[in-house]
Amino acid sequence: MNNQWQETMLAEVKAGGRISDQHIVDMIRQAVLSQRLPPGTRLPEVALGEIFGVSRSVVRKALTRLASYHVITQQPNQVARVCAPDIDETHEIFAARRLVEGEVVALLAGALEPEQCAVLANHMEAEKAAYAEGDESARIEHSLAIHHYLADHAPNRILGKMLSELILRTSIVIALYKQPSLASCYLVGDHDTLLACLRDGDAEGARRAIDQHLASLEQLLDLRAQENRIDLAAIFGKLGG
Amino acid sequence: MNNQWQETMLAEVKAGGRISDQHIVDMIRQAVLSQRLPPGTRLPEVALGEIFGVSRSVVRKALTRLASYHVITQQPNQVARVCAPDIDETHEIFAARRLVEGEVVALLAGALEPEQCAVLANHMEAEKAAYAEGDESARIEHSLAIHHYLADHAPNRILGKMLSELILRTSIVIALYKQPSLASCYLVGDHDTLLACLRDGDAEGARRAIDQHLASLEQLLDLRAQENRIDLAAIFGKLGG
DNA sequence: CCACCGTTTTTTGTATACACTATGGGCAGT
DNA sequence: ACTGCCCATAGTGTATACAAAAAACGGTGG
Numbered sequence: 001m002n003n004q005w006q007e008t009m010l011a012e013v014k015a016g017g018r019i020s021d022q023h024i025v026d027m028i029r030q031a032v033l034s035q036r037l038p039p040g041t042r043l044p045e046v047a048l049g050e051i052f053g054v055s056r057s058v059v060r061k062a063l064t065r066l067a068s069y070h071v072i073t074q075q076p077n078q079v080a081r082v083c084a085p086d087i088d089e090t091h092e093i094f095a096a097r098r099l100v101e102g103e104v105v106a107l108l109a110g111a112l113e114p115e116q117c118a119v120l121a122n123h124m125e126a127e128k129a130a131y132a133e134g135d136e137s138a139r140i141e142h143s144l145a146i147h148h149y150l151a152d153h154a155p156n157r158i159l160g161k162m163l164s165e166l167i168l169r170t171s172i173v174i175a176l177y178k179q180p181s182l183a184s185c186y187l188v189g190d191h192d193t194l195l196a197c198l199r200d201g202d203a204e205g206a207r208r209a210i211d212q213h214l215a216s217l218e219q220l221l222d223l224r225a226q227e228n229r230i231d232l233a234a235i236f237g238k239l240g241g
Numbered sequence: 242m243n244n245q246w247q248e249t250m251l252a253e254v255k256a257g258g259r260i261s262d263q264h265i266v267d268m269i270r271q272a273v274l275s276q277r278l279p280p281g282t283r284l285p286e287v288a289l290g291e292i293f294g295v296s297r298s299v300v301r302k303a304l305t306r307l308a309s310y311h312v313i314t315q316q317p318n319q320v321a322r323v324c325a326p327d328i329d330e331t332h333e334i335f336a337a338r339r340l341v342e343g344e345v346v347a348l349l350a351g352a353l354e355p356e357q358c359a360v361l362a363n364h365m366e367a368e369k370a371a372y373a374e375g376d377e378s379a380r381i382e383h384s385l386a387i388h389h390y391l392a393d394h395a396p397n398r399i400l401g402k403m404l405s406e407l408i409l410r411t412s413i414v415i416a417l418y419k420q421p422s423l424a425s426c427y428l429v430g431d432h433d434t435l436l437a438c439l440r441d442g443d444a445e446g447a448r449r450a451i452d453q454h455l456a457s458l459e460q461l462l463d464l465r466a467q468e469n470r471i472d473l474a475a476i477f478g479k480l481g482g
Numbered sequence: 483c484c485a486c487c488g489t490t491t492t493t494t495g496t497a498t499a500c501a502c503t504a505t506g507g508g509c510a511g512t
Numbered sequence: 513a514c515t516g517c518c519c520a521t522a523g524t525g526t527a528t529a530c531a532a533a534a535a536a537c538g539g540t541g542g
Binding site for chain 2: 060061064065089093096097156157158159162
């Protein structure tokens, strides 16, 4: 049933106070990232309006913005759906992120204050602790915090914004294609070498570290999944029709 | 007076048929690029609605999308205005574009079919002809066509989209800061060397060519303007406060 | 049993009305 | 003459109503 996430959101709405389009954007984005809203989920405007207690006007604005972030897809006269990038697009997203994040950390190398490095180091320790405890969602949260910190402090704000969006899209495809069996073993170590390069002002080393980190991440995904998914979809389609 | 562009748009509306939000987006974007809508121009929803013959709903959707393209800025309860990036942001836009377009042409090097190269070559000849005739707007149009062609044919569609947006933003700041005195002398030649590299499959050469091309372009802008603007702002700020 | 077609239901597209907020100009006080 | 306040105006924020399109459903004929 897809009433699950609706209830979750409703609860948050009841708890919180007034709801604006930005809140809706944030909540839907979070719900997508945490896989409470699986890719392909239909997002009818009236239903969302009832859930959040606002009218379609506000929902539409939120959906428009979510579409510009590539969280959902909107086609004329059709209901909005949660994005489900295909394998090709996934590779392209990773390639773009390698380029942008590589440049960001290269610019950042040697430009970070000691306390900023400390913030990063804290997140990395927390990430390792979460990994040791097997708390995967906490590990992911800290990992995201690291990368978002890099994006937010990029000397070039345009590249920073780009990186933020790419981190979001990367998270979506990871949620989509990650094979549950494989653990994120190497990834934690990558962050340490990155931090070392940032401290030393080794721009090219930082770029390489990020590049390798993202390559490892991409390796963890199941790119054969395409066949499986298509088969399943076809089967269910036949059964349902 | 700013009734000029309104009349132009009205004429186009009368000539054309139905108007959708996408049309409005395109027309406003074009108007901004061709400087019919100077930076800072107010864009009230009701006025636009009357001009295009649609209601505020459609206008609002168009404005939201224009904001996501960074063509206009929107603040709560305030009139939307045409973007006017400051000098810092201008440099950052150029830096981001150098990175992205450099990667795109590097990916494209050796991957273009002969007829695709021919298309580029045609635009370059047309650009040179326009330059020789002193038809600056035609030259710009062909130059934009070249870069958009590269963006549209990028092997990585995400990078292609990014490049498209960066070309747009670059055009805006060029329209903003270009000093009318300086001609675009070297720029035409850059395109030729780029094409040669693309044909030869010289990825790094193509990257360098684009890099230098964009650097030259940035040089043509008047970045001292900052002092003037800031001085004026500071003066008025002091007087006002 | 399956495919095709018309009808009903769902969902989006657009216009419009009302409420709230910001902006600008005039007026009184200094 | 200048400053501060108040009110009129302009403009956006939100909700809602109606029209059009798409999707889902059921019935009919092969």
